[in-house]
Amino acid sequence: MMSEQQLQQATFEYTLRLGDDALVLGHRISEWVRNGPFLEEDIAYGNVALDYIGRARMFYGYAAELADDGRTEDSFAYTRSEREFSNLLINELPRGDFAYSQVRQLLVDIYANLFLTRLLQSKDATLAAIAAKAIKESRYHLRRSREWVIRLGDGTEESQHRCQLALDDIWGYSHEMFEMDALEQQLADAGIGVDVSSLRDDWLVQIREILAEATLQLPADDWKVSGGRDGYHTEFLGHLLTELQIVHRSYPGCQW
Amino acid sequence: MTPEEQNFMRKIETEEKIEPKDWMPEAYRKNLIRQISQHAHSEVIGTQPEGNWITRAPSLRRKAVLLAKVQDEAGHGLYLYSATETLGISRDEMIAALQDGSAKYASIFNYPAQTWGDVGAIGWLVDGAAIVNQVSLQRTSYGPYARAMIRICKEESFHQRQGYELMLELCRGTPEQKAMAQDSLNRFYWPALMMFGPHDSESAHSARSMQWKIKRESNDDLRQKFIDQTVKQIEFLGLEHPDKAICWNEARGHYDSGEIDWDEFYAVINGNGHCNRQRLQHHIKVHEEGSWVREALAAYNEKQKARKQQAEANKSNQNVA
Numbered sequence: 001m002m003s004e005q006q007l008q009q010a011t012f013e014y015t016l017r018l019g020d021d022a023l024v025l026g027h028r029i030s031e032w033v034r035n036g037p038f039l040e041e042d043i044a045y046g047n048v049a050l051d052y053i054g055r056a057r058m059f060y061g062y063a064a065e066l067a068d069d070g071r072t073e074d075s076f077a078y079t080r081s082e083r084e085f086s087n088l089l090i091n092e093l094p095r096g097d098f099a100y101s102q103v104r105q106l107l108v109d110i111y112a113n114l115f116l117t118r119l120l121q122s123k124d125a126t127l128a129a130i131a132a133k134a135i136k137e138s139r140y141h142l143r144r145s146r147e148w149v150i151r152l153g154d155g156t157e158e159s160q161h162r163c164q165l166a167l168d169d170i171w172g173y174s175h176e177m178f179e180m181d182a183l184e185q186q187l188a189d190a191g192i193g194v195d196v197s198s199l200r201d202d203w204l205v206q207i208r209e210i211l212a213e214a215t216l217q218l219p220a221d222d223w224k225v226s227g228g229r230d231g232y233h234t235e236f237l238g239h240l241l242t243e244l245q246i247v248h249r250s251y252p253g254c255q256w
Numbered sequence: 257m258t259p260e261e262q263n264f265m266r267k268i269e270t271e272e273k274i275e276p277k278d279w280m281p282e283a284y285r286k287n288l289i290r291q292i293s294q295h296a297h298s299e300v301i302g303t304q305p306e307g308n309w310i311t312r313a314p315s316l317r318r319k320a321v322l323l324a325k326v327q328d329e330a331g332h333g334l335y336l337y338s339a340t341e342t343l344g345i346s347r348d349e350m351i352a353a354l355q356d357g358s359a360k361y362a363s364i365f366n367y368p369a370q371t372w373g374d375v376g377a378i379g380w381l382v383d384g385a386a387i388v389n390q391v392s393l394q395r396t397s398y399g400p401y402a403r404a405m406i407r408i409c410k411e412e413s414f415h416q417r418q419g420y421e422l423m424l425e426l427c428r429g430t431p432e433q434k435a436m437a438q439d440s441l442n443r444f445y446w447p448a449l450m451m452f453g454p455h456d457s458e459s460a461h462s463a464r465s466m467q468w469k470i471k472r473e474s475n476d477d478l479r480q481k482f483i484d485q486t487v488k489q490i491e492f493l494g495l496e497h498p499d500k501a502i503c504w505n506e507a508r509g510h511y512d513s514g515e516i517d518w519d520e521f522y523a524v525i526n527g528n529g530h531c532n533r534q535r536l537q538h539h540i541k542v543h544e545e546g547s548w549v550r551e552a553l554a555a556y557n558e559k560q561k562a563r564k565q566q567a568e569a570n571k572s573n574q575n576v577a
Contacts, residue, residue, distance in 0.1 A: 027311060030319075033326055034307035034538075037546025039300065039334055046327035049310075053320045060316070074315050098549050154559065155552025162548070247314040247372050254429050256315040256372075256422075 002186060011124060012066040013086075014187050016076060017229060019059030020087035023077055025108065026052025027240055031095045041098075044144065048105075051137040058130045065126075078248035082238045083231040090173040092228070092237045099162035102148040104170050109142035110206045111177050111199065118194040127192065146210055153214025164216055171219040176226035178203075268469050273399035276342035284468055287461065288398050289343050290359070291470060293350045296336035298362035299329050301535050305369035306378060314372060321418050322375065328411045335407070339400040355540050363521070364447050366529030373426060373440030379419015381441075381448040381486070387412045388482045389452065397469035420489065427493045438495050445486075445498040450521045452479035483513050 002010065029052060032045035060073035090108060095101050116138055119131035152159040178200040180188070187193030211218055227233070248256070257265070260279045267274060274280055303326050310326065313319035337347045353359035364382055369375060390412060393405045426437040453459055453475040465471040483502075490497050501514035524532070 023316075030310045030323060033310055033323070033330075034303045035542050035545075037542075037549035039330055039337075041546075041549075042303070043327055043330045043334070046323055046330065050320060050323045050327065053316060053323060057316050057320070077316055078314070098546070151556040152549070152552050155556045156548070158548050159552030159555075243311050247312050251314070251430070251432060254314075254433055256313075256318055256425060 002190065007190060007192075008066055010183055010187055011127075011192055012063055013183060014193055015059050015063040015066065015127070017086045019056050019063060019073075019076060020085050021091050022052045022059060023056035023244075024085070024087040024237070024240065025091040026050075026056055027244055028091065028093075028095050029101070029105075032101065037098055048137075048141055048144070051134075051141070055130070055134050055137075058133070062126050062130070074248065078245045082233050082241055085233065085237060085241070086229050086231060087237075088173075088176050089225060089228040089234055090170065090177065092234060092240060093170065093173065094236055096166065097162060099152055099159065100166040100170070102145050102152065103163055103166040105141065105145035106149045106210065107170060107174050107207070108177075109138060109145045110203050111174075112138040113142055114199045114202055115194055115196065118199070121191075122193070123191040149210060149216070150214045153211070153216045160215060163214065167211075167216060168219050171221075172223040172225050175221070175224040176228060179226055179229075181229060268397055271395075271469075273402060274397050275399045283464070284470075285343050287465060287468070287470060288401065289340055289345055290461075291465070292336055292340045292343075292398075292401055293345070293353070294360050294362075296333050296340060296350065297354045297359060298365065299333035299336060301361040301365045301539065302382075303329050303333075304535055304538060305365055305367075305531070306375060308369055309372065309375045312372070313375075318422065325379070325415050325418060328415065332404075332408050332411070335404050339404045342400050351543065355536065355543070357536070361535075362451060363525045363529065364451050365535060366524050366532045367444070367447050368530045370443075371436055371440060373423070373436040374444065376419050376422035376426060376437065377440035377444040379415050380423055380489070381419070381444045382451070383412050383415040383419060384486070385448045385451045385482050387416060388478050388485075392472045392478060395469075395472050423493055427495065434494075437493065441490070441493075441495055442498045446516060446520075447524075449479055449483070449516055452476070452482070454518070454521070480510050483511050487511055 026049050029045055030049035033042055033049065036042040036045055056077065057073050060076045063076060064072050090104060093100075093104060096104075113135065116131045116135040120128055120135065122128045122131065149163060153163045154160070178196050180195065180197050184193050184196070188195040208218060225234075248254075261281065264274070264278070264280060264284075266272075267278075274284075306322065306326050306329070310319065310322055313322050337350060340350060341347060350359065354361065369378060387409060390405050390409050394402055394409060396402045396405065423437050423441075426433040453462075456462055456474045456476050459475055462471065462475065466474070487497065487502060499514045501512065503512045505512045523529075527533075
């Protein structure tokens with residue numbers, strides 16, 4: 001049994017993980033602004049990126065409240081290095097082409113809807129409240145990524161090829177979303193966190209259905225990469241953080 | 257004048273809006289296509305200098321605000337393209353004209369957004385100058401354009417406030433931050449004044465546009481409004497005015513100001529800005545990179561249509577049987 005204080009520390013770390021996921025993916029999506037295949041997509045990507053940045057702020061804001069040591073949302077976003085970031089690796093992969101970003105988004109969006117549905121039941125009122133706001137956004141995100149993957153998969157030979165390549169390249173990073181470590185197990189047992197290991201079956205059912213409609217092949221489960229929760233990242237994250245943090249770190253202690 | 261022309265001029269004189277299906281002189285239509293599409297292109301190209309800062313915004317709050325702002329600008333581009341389409345030109349044709357250089361975008365976006373302070377200066381000064389112009393365009397004679405302006409102005413005034421507030425934060429910060437703000441003001445003040453275009457006496461399209469009430473106020477009058485309103489804003493920030501000749505003229509009821517460097521204005525318009533080539537090349541590159549997506553979308557829609565037709569054919573065959 002964890003003490004009240006241990007539980008709070010664990011909740012803090014957990015919240016930070018969720019904030020990191022949101023910030024890093026939000027950053028990747030924001031890279032599409034002014035780079036989309038047509039104007040409506042620029043706007044849609046901006047919208048989704050904004051949802052994720054908003055989500056990061058809610059999680060970081062709550063983490064700051066739990067830490068209660070003067071750190072703010074910006075301390076978490078701007079003053080930690082890659083070994084301290086605990087986002088899932090799938091979120092830090094580069095934006096790639098439009099197929100790559102939409103396929104990644106589909107895998108993440110189905111997961112997010114399942115995850116947030118569970119987080120709604122969290123005994124932690126703040127986490128449940130964040131989930132309530134975020135799930136509305138994630139439903140819309142999923143509608144969009146689902147439609148795009150179907151259209152691209154069942155579009156031209158080229159678009160199908162690009163989607164399949166993306167799926168094959170990303171698939172090995174999807175397994176990590178369903179891994180539990182001791183911290184997450186403790187919080188799931190306490191009714192605060194989500195037991196993500198139980199989400200994969202439902203996730204896979206939805207994936208299969210969409211891929212069938214998109215005429216895409218489900219990749220084999222013959223490779224997987226993980227380590228994000230322990231700060232063991234791909235080389236991409238360092239560059240992402242370099243860009244994200246450059247101004248903030250160049251002028252230490254400033255207000256913006 | 258033909259009866260159609262008479263009726264058109266009567267509407268212009270009585271402030272009745274011209275609507276898409278109304279008769280209009282060909283030159284009026286062309287003039288509007290030029291002006292509104294240029295405005296749309298400016299919104300779209302304008303997402304480049306600011307979009308350049310989304311990934312580097314120094315706080316999450318600023319990042320969210322900037323994302324929302326750039327998204328708004330792209331949205332303005334969208335409704336201005338739609339407004340232009342009511343004049344009988346397609347978005348594809350407009351984009352082609354932008355990319356081959358026959359249509360223009362605001363020359364201000366050929367200036368680089370080098371520092372974080374520039375994001376503030378662009379919101380405050382560039383959007384600020386745009387609003388002065390757009391407020392007067394809310395009364396423009398072409399209905400769809402006037403209505404688009406009303407909506408756009410509401411969002412632009414929010415953009416200007418965010419830019420100014422960003423500058424204010426810099427000016428209340430460390431000496432380095434304040435120097436950043438001053439530097440951005442110095443670089444963007446004069447180009448913002450140039451946004452109103454050449455002096456009235458030099459302006460190629462002005463006289464006719466005024467007669468048709470496409471334009472409602474002259475370049476110089478609008479510029480004067482902007483000069484006047486900006487003086488106090490600069491003072492409040494505690495920054496130095498970039499125009500050393502700025503001076504209140506009691507008799508005119510306006511500020512007198514120094515002369516704009518028109519050589520720079522024409523040089524940048526004619527391709528000598530820091531970013532002229534990059535802005536267009538970026539637009540073309542992204543458009544080309546997106547071509548397979550647009551093709552896939554068209555192919556998918558075709559397939560869906562064929563499937564639907566097939567399903568309906570099967571259904572009616574069954575009914576016959």
